[in-house]
Amino acid sequence: MASQPEVLQSCIEEAAKAAKPALERCIEDAVAALELAQSQSASAAEREELTAACRALLEHKTNWSTQYRADLLVVFRTQAAEAAQATLTPAGVSPRSPGVASTSSLSSIEAFSLVEDADVSLAIESSRLLQLVLPAVEQSLAELNTLISAVQGLPNVRPELNPLRPEVFAQTLQQMIFAAPVDRAVCTLWIKYLAAPLGRELKLVYERLINQLELANVQGAGYRVLQTPASGGSKSRGNPQTGTGQGAGRAEESFRPPPVGYVSDEPLRPSQFADLTDPEVKSDLFHDFLFNGASNAQRGLAPAYYDSIEEELKALKAARETAQAPLESRSAPLSGYQKVPAVDRPQRVVDERSQLSQQVWGAYGRPRERDIVRTQLKKEARQVGQVMGLEVVRKLVSHVAQDPRLLAPVREAIVALEPSLMRLAMVDPHFFSDEDHPGRRLMERVAQRSFSYNDEFSTEFSEFLQPVIRAFNKLNGRDIQDAQPFDSALATLAQHWDEQDQFEAKNRDNLLQALRFAEERQTLADEIALELSRRSDLGDVPALVLDFLFESWALAMAHARLTDTRNQVDPEGFGSVVPDLLWSVKREVTLKRPAKLFEMLPGLLGKLHAGLALLGQDPRESETFFEELMKLHRPVLKLRRLKSQRDAEESGAMPLEPEEAPAPTFITDTSTEPRQARSAAPPWLGRDDLDAAGFEDTLPTAPGELAPLEDDTPAVAESATTDDPAGTPETQPAQQQGVPSPATGPAIAPAEAERLLRGLQAGHWVDLYSKHRWLRAQLIWAGTKGTLFMFVSHGGQPHSMTRRSCERLIRDRLLRPVDTQGVVGQALDALALEADASAGAPGDVSAPADLMNA
Incomplete structure (x- = not known):
């Protein structure tokens, strides 16, 4: 052996x-x-x-x-x-x-x-x-x-x-x-x-x-087990992991622990009991349960524990209802509270001892009734794990109820759900440690869904809250034997939420498709513009034509390539227009060969109009270009009228009358990099797409709502045409208009605004001021180049903006990022820090305290 x-x-x-x-x-x-x-x-x-x-x-x-x-x-x-x-x-x-x-x-x-x-x-x-x-x-x-x-x-x-x-x-x-x-x-x-x-x-x-x-x-x-200190002798702190300790009055006996969840019909021997009336023992066992799971969860409970719980239960049942007034009623909020902007309202206090509306939550609106349920369950507990599970639920509810990110009615709902969570902890003490457990997922999903709203008095929030109230009240009325009731409640709520989301998803997807296509088209247009800038025939081409070529026409060529289904070399023939357009505006060449210009001009103009129409551009937007282009072609057109007897190919140059066609600006250098389409600029969008994407909704909704940037006050009109796809001028300073700003507090520094913007990712929530109202909106798309953003508020209303507009809104506190990281997870982290600080050595306490203050 x-x-x-x-x-x-x-x-x-x-x-x-x-x-x-x-x-x-x-x-x-x-x-x-x-x-x-x-x-x-x-x-x-x-x-x-x-x-x-x-x-x-x-x-x-x-x-x-x-x-x-x-x-x-x-x-x-x-x-x-x-x-x-x-x-x-x-x-x-x-x-x-x-x-x-x-x-x-x-x-x-x-x-x-x-x-x-x-x-x-x-x-x-x-x-x-x-x-x-x-x-x-x-x-x-x-x-x-x-x-x-x-x-x-x-x-x-x-x-x-x-x-x-x-x-x-x-x-x-x-x-x-x-x-x-x-x-x-x-x-x-x-x-x-x-x-x-x-x-x-x-x-x-x-x-x-x-x-x-x-x-x-x-x-x-x-x-090796311990006898309860109730038998006499001095108390000494034991090891919760092994169930051992030192001190007088402790006896030893060997036994095998029962399986998890096993409750014997026969009373356990005193040596197998854990005395939870001792604060030190209870603290150690709570820390052990929270961090080490089942090492002591199966231990029995000392008779002294049941005696104390019985006394507590009798006192609760005999106590009169407290005179504590309920939290502000939904029907009669504090005077003036509802009139304060949603993002600036002071937080209303909610905790596990709060008096809730009995109209909404029935008997469990009273803290005394919730205390009775908790104490009754503690009396029914047979193992340490059950008692510790109840304690974790109580502390967890308290932390979530005080989370300032949640609206007060949501925090009240979590407090009202405590009886059901307590009953769940009796049959599954460790449910909170599993992120996928229905009990924990229900709390987290309700909390995360509530981040869609920032105003507890809005109709939209009321429509969200009512199904939650019904689901929670139904759970509180059920006998909880497993996680199935929580799974069913979450499934019912999720189905309702999914129906709402699907209703909004179609319009949102269409908008996103248009924005993604615009960004892809702009990226390809930038590449085409770079290729065009390397052509050898750009000499003596007016700046007006180069701007058109590198911007509008590069977009038209990109659009044709992206929508081409036949894999053509030059879709729509837009590429072949380029050499004709460049040749047609070189005065010295066209005056020598007017016949060629006469022949190509109708087709050239037709192609140009067709390409811009393909983009969805309003013809009025290109009127200036075509008028100037006509002036460049006017010398040849006039020449034809004056030379009826001579062959067009042998004609010479005629002087141009200054008052009819002023000389345009020419670029003689073939390097046209200064005239390229800017790759950092937002994608071009047609007027219909701009309106549908909600660019107008992100502009200030009254004079003075957005103060101008210090460094671009003189260039307000120019910024509207270059950086703002909607083409709407910025508003004038608030002090000039006499209208107060909705933002409170000092403006955010540019560097901090840029940092906040970089931190925004798809799925993040913000508070956005639009049309005289604070909205809760979610970022659903950000361009790969970081120049275009789309948010969606309740009802699927889009709010799109450029990077410059977004930074400006953040600086003036008209767009405020919202922290929505895991509510239950953060509450458990805080609970773990508290347990660690209370059970750890003196040197261990400072780190959790620092983290809680961070």
């Missing part, structure tokens, strides 16, 4: 060996999930990010799988050696491992030295890898811990000494991910999509190791 060290070494080698194909499968699953997310994403920026993450992950697959096995083997052996030294350490004193942090410390800010404290929020994001892995392995891990402790010669189970514990796998993978030469956002995506596959693969590895140990006739050690 093999010795214990040999058995342990065999397990270590087997675990490291299995890690290589396991990681390969994890990467394959993550790549498939990334590809699926990419195909379903409506945001171009998000699709690009997902594609880049997928490609980079595939590139690391081979090297990582080999490196992962080698790194794990080193860490396993180091951990095993340290565990051998720690076997002399009394149970309840958790050894610190320099290689891999202990379970309780892995999720703390201190543990993430691999990012060198440069980004605490990213460290919290990566800790979710372990949080998502633990639920998948909790049952097999509990059994493996008993067997590994037995192999290590320990009389009782000490999970923190297991060299194969999940945090070893997770942190080794994290270190490898963060060492990759990619952006942190890509690392975050990798962690998110690798978490679920890693949990499944690690469960298979543990099951294989359990089978190997059982075949070696290893008998599992027992768990």
